[in-house]
Amino acid sequence: MSRKRSGNASEILLPEATPNSTTPRPRTKRNILIFAIISFLTIGSILLAHTQGHEPYTAEDGARGGRYLLHPEAHVDRQATTITLGWTVTSGLRRPDGVLKHVYLINGVFPGPTIEARSGDRVVVKVKNELVDEELSLHWHGLSMRGWNDQDGAVGITSSPITAGDSFTYDFRIEDTQHGTFWYHAHSAVQRADGLFGGLVVHKPRSRGSSRSLPAEHLVIVQDWYHRTAGEALEFYTHLGGFGNEPVPDSILVNGRGAYNCSDAVPARPLDCEPIDDRDATIELDRNRENVLRVINAGAYAGIGLSIENVVLKPLAVDGGHAVVGTAASRVKFLHPGERVNVLVEPTIIGDSHLEVTLDSSTFNYPNPALTPVHHFPVLAYGKPKQRRAGIQKEEMNLQALTSSPASSNILPSQADMTFVLYSITQKLARLDNVPHGFINNTSWRPQLSPLITMDRALWDKHQFVPHIPYNESSPKWVDLVLNNLDEESHPFHLHGNDFYVLSKYSSSWNWGSYNPYEQDQPPGGSYDFESPLKKDTVLVPRRGYAVLRFRADNPGIWMLHCHVMWHLATGMAMAFEVS
Template identity: 30%
Template sequence: MAKNNPPFGGLLRALALCWVIILSDLIGEALSWKVRHYDFDVKYMFWSPDCVEHVMMGINGQFPGPTIRANAGDTVVVRLTNKLHTEGVVIHWHGIRQLGTPWADGTASISQCAINPGETFTYRFKVDRAGTYFYHGHYGMQRSAGLYGSLIVDVAEGEREPFHYDGELDLLLSDLWHKSAHDQEVGLSSLPFRWIGEPQSLLINGRGQYNCSLAAHYSDSSISNECNLRGGEQCAPRILRVLPKKTYRLRIASTTALASLNLAIGNHKLVVVEADGNYVQPFAVNDLDIYSGESYSVLITTDQDPSHNYWLSIGVRGRLPTTPQGLTLLNYLPNSASKLPISPPPITPKWDDYNHSKSFTKSIFARMGSPKPPTNSDRRIVLLNTQNRINGYTKWAINNVSLVLPPTPYLGSIKFGLKSAFDNKSPPESFSAGYDVMKPAANANSTVGSGVYTLGYGTTVDVILQNANALTANVSEIHPWHLHGHDFWVLGYGEGKFSQKDEKSFNLKNPPLRNTAVIFPFGWTALRFVADNPGVWAFHCHIEPHLHMGMGVIFAEGVHRVGKIPNEALGCGLTAKMSFSGNHT
């Protein structure tokens, strides 16, 4: 009837919409979904994360930023105000898939325009799934500058985790350089190229010690200068306080700019139960490898001699380390936190013992009952990772294209058909069959580009990440690749060049779901995901300087299904230009 009564059509539709909103609020209330509000002011400040003062990016005067905590099903709202003087800023919510809110993914040049100084952008997104996540800057090298924090999603109220624990300890791991992220960036973009080198310090919850060691008094300590910390310092370790005979969940996330890490606790087994927000088949290890962009939950049982405390140590893997271990204490209460363990901190496995790493990584399987991958894929994209020189500049390239992000974010430019915003030619699906991944490229030259892989909406996509020799002979590095907007199944890892027959080895039974997966030196990693999240998504090496050097690709899927992008996400480049001409919806 309303159909026949146009003057009231709009009103009725508005009323219907109101009902939907009211109903969903009521349902939310009934199920205890909450809206979690945060106000974040981003500003530079002086801070001494490793007992040496630096200019760090902080949130609300804190480094690392405040921990966001919510329950599955909740909506998180972060009003992010840029209090920097000349720099834009965005924050990416790492591991949150942003279903229906691709403009809230917090990737400058991809999902939104950077927030200008003095302005506020409101991120509003649903955290649909419990898990261990974190957030970080995704513009220039602002993650390296310290823009990060934890994001932890508990199960929905009334629901239970599939494992028991008595307490929780959260560890956000990072690495720190004494050279500013800004100067690092200039070096990476210069001719001749200046590499950032190894970090000066490793941080646990934003705390490390550069010029002293908590473990100096052990005879085999490499640093002999003991730290004289009382606990109030910005670099004093956050002590992990536990009671004996209990089970604790350690939530561990790595937002390092570069370092691959290994974590161990003296005398204690780690039982891995979660990876990147997905439950895994529990398995016990003495130590755990964690790459930038990954997160894990491990259970520990405080079943050791309760009269002692124990070291928790992190150390560098995969690169000849020059960085001392990061340390904190597992403090069995009621022992004093100043009581040092009887044994020195656990030793990090040798940096190039890749078999140790592979053994850990290949032990990860999805927990029974987890979603299984489709049996077949619709498309396979093979991505060759190479180090290159382009006009003399050192870069990373994928299938010979080094990613350069355009000034106009893809999400808006694709949605509004602004074809001049980026390279319209799709990047290659694969690389030349004759390429020898075991040797430096005969011609290390390459191209830069901003092209997009357009994925059929709802299709199943396989990605084979193919590692190769870098510029120097006999060198191939670890790269942890992170996918935005999705989890993928990790179907397998292999050595050398991927070939068709390797498909037979794919694990389709219980492959783990992750958002980050590593490629080992000279090896390949096979991933599968369903392109069912309308938006534009980055897929890139999570080592920040590598991304800066072009090591990433862009996936676009179902962009015509994307809802109304907030204007605030579009106020730059060609989408801003479009707004002035009035040609927008």
Template identity: 30%
Template sequence: MAPDTSAEKSAITGQTHSATSEGQGSPDAKDRGHQSNVSRGRRVYLAIVLVLVVVLALALGLGLGLGLKHSSRSNSDDSPGSPLPSSPQTPSEDSQASLSVPTWRSNVEDYTLDTASWDFHAPPTTREYKFTLSEVQLSPDGVFRTMIAINGRFPGPLIRANMGDRLIINVQNNLPNGTAIHWHGLFQNGTNWMDGTSGITQCPIPPNGGRFTYNFTLENQFGTYWYHTHYSTTNGDGPVGPLVIHSPDEVKMQKYYDVDQVVLLQDWYHDYSQALLPDYLASGSENGEPVPDNGLIQGTNYFNCSSLDSDSGYVCEQNSTRAVLTVEHGKRYRYRLINAGAFATFQFSIDNHPLSVIEADGTATEPLSVHRVDIAVAQRYSVVLNANQSSASNYWIRAQLNTFCFGDDNPVLDADARALITYTNSTAAPTDSVDWKDALDVECIGLNSSLLTPMFETEAPPATIMYALAANFQIGDYAIDRAYINGTSWVMSAVPTLNQAVAGLEAANSTFTTLGVSSAFSANQYVIDVPDVAIVDLLITNYDEGAHPFHLHGHSFWIVATSPDQYFDWSTYPALNTTLSNVLKRDTIMIDAFGWALVRFVADNPGLWALHCHISWHMESGLLMQFQTRNDIMRT
């Protein structure tokens, strides 16, 4: 049947071709009908013109900048504002940077801290945020995929506060699965249930509209932190963001820099993590962690669509761009680096510009001059760049993925993730940018923490108790490879272990007060019940052929000693268990393959606290245990 075009012609010309049944035959009624249709036609015509103008404006606004051609149309009714892909275009190596960004992307300006107007000495206040987590279709590197956005944006918003402030974060979970948000590196002293660890400190926030309010005070710490979901592997799908705590002591650090910015680093997959997980956990998959497809700096990077097979099933637009950081000649820039990824260790550098490290995981340090910084998953370093090079050229920022951490290759991965430093607000390709001649790592390692000296001196008293942990992978029944700590492979508990412990302590159940390895929990929960306010030495031995970044919740720890050797020489321990003067404290440490680390912390923080490898695949495989501390406070 041929389409009826009369309505379309009427809308354009403002003329009617038929009278309505009501009032037919009446001249007045026909006149009114004609005038009404003419008016309606004009309104439709003006609406069409207005839509065309808006579309053209959006196209210009989003398309200005080199190679950026995102559509503003929605991909589905469930993801308003998500761009629809257009046809792929030819890659352009000369158009990989842009000062224009999509409206859904947090950019350099969002992560630039205004230090001039910020009151570092302000009395404590309450700062409130609202987070809505939802699945959207976005393309951080040009490849469209389902990912998790916070308030429709990626990466997530910057949280910024002073030490002593109270944070209230209202979270609405519009995802199809439960979730929780962990505030990485925060002590949560007295608010263990706000740690955001699914199955340990809380039940997951229910899906499809469930809500939870995080409410805690930022005490006795300042520096660079971050947040991410702590439910299965979903933190690798986008729900991450920076959290910066200021203090009057930070003013003493500002003699080293003029501008303060956060730089977020991530490895990136073109598939949803939950789609990749079954193959990783499947029978016969040994050392089979999914290898990233790209690396992102500030939520973006170039990707060559032609590297994908024609039948790959991915929709890829050749419009992805690199982030641009503008500098002013003569100024010094603090870049707060955060590795918010799922797997990869980065080697961060900036061509032609030496860097000075002045912070590690919230600990201010004396400047350490480096060309490259190894930054493992979940670690943070602040580095200072002195913008003293020629403005005749732009320069590459490099966040090179250490492929020696991977058990396999990925043919589409360009391990040299890059962004642009410009003195002239230009996106031109660098003409005189030279990578450092220092050799890249040929093994999976982190920055040697012994090279860093804390700016504010601390003293670590001798340990009062010691625990030894062995981390390894074992192939069990049906050729399934799982991770173990002291023979236990962790599985998320349906009832949070904190809830179990509090109920048991209140009921005077003696199994919850027996010190040492606890028998109060199920067989897949390895929990050590620590004596009240013990000073704990923790020896973690890695019996795996891959390095592991271990993170301790609720505490920072002094790094007593580390070694790439397999076995710890126990005869040396008495000499190590002494008062330590001004050694580095941090919350995440990279333990070498077949190596060990001896760390020390004060168990004065009441609650259940996870210690786990921060590689998402490994934690989900079971590489997690817990400490139960301060029973005297928890039972009350």
């Protein structure tokens, strides 16, 4: 007979002596020695595997409750490798904030597993669609996908959706020069708003022999949250009775968790709500070193502002790791859907605190009595408290006013080779049943049955607005996008496959504030910024205004440009560029 003794990562079976047994009773000291040796070797092998990056960390490795602790130490010193993952997409009933709702799950978790990688890694993700009667596709937001245009995941442009019951393997390589905070999300229907997304962090390799200490890094995925399904919210937006008003969210989640006050529910929309009072910490800060928050706005509609009690936050980088010049402030706002920011928590806090998340309600066209626009999430700290470090502090830092260091724009030419003037607007037209549709240059986008990259251009229908940019490998063209916004609210636009420099932004308080460089000598609001333009892949184009974006067309393929507000994309505010 045997008795089982458990170690930290293994189990040892020892013979059980009985009065009639011929097996000698083992010695206690010998057992302890064997147990110690095996446990040491097992734990050591696990640590070595993680250190060498053979098994990529996911959020579950560092998350307890809602905490997402990242592991740069497992990636910055290793060689580039292949990360192979297997994901099964399903849906299920969950209570992210206490309200029961169907959400999308990847391998049974929401949000989906976090991918941690380093520059130069190859990523292979086999996705099995086990949804009932739903297609899906995943987009790798912010990655250049250079050489991997057909893996970009934009249904109707570069990809066909994965039909129910089928599988597809995404296979691409991260560029050697890319690092920063990215994410992946559904690029089919409106599934992103119901949770089909996750974090993707690409760590920058550390110089060989470098001994610089690494900060504690925390992934913070913030989103506005709807208690009805995204399909129901879209139906409201496109119904005549909605009068073209975007659906206002009901709650806020951080890393898929929240705490909705059930008493805020309105009788007209009854909820299955259970109070959530005892929540684990959203963030756990290490007082013994610097802490960096990698913040993603994964929401469908609203911008978000952040603050942590008793600390200041200093912006370090935006989107795909593009360094910024920013002043430490008590509060940073607003980060809009699709945008990311890395902020340094400065200094370490003395005691436990809370993260305050505020929704930007300035774009809401009607009040939602079920929504409390400011939510608080627990923040814990461990380690010995340190003296508060003095620093420049402002009450508030406007993330839309950040600039980059002057050196980052040295490659910019004084003139672009090509300029496209674009006009985006939401319209309700009789010929389209008076429901809101998004337009860019009089074209409202709809996906065709086959992705554009598989079709001859002559077969593209009237819903495809895709200007052509000639590709020159030895001397790629510089392209200006003058993106005018004719609406009364701002639009966060995302360009697939490319980063761009924001040369100018302007919003008018009394007219439409549009800009056409073919008709106007100077842009309203001032000249282009060539000294410290911000580099991004998602930009907020202000209401009644414009943004001038300059990018280098050195990445062949068909790349989508669209508003990242879920309801605007779903109703046609999208186009693409063909670089070939």
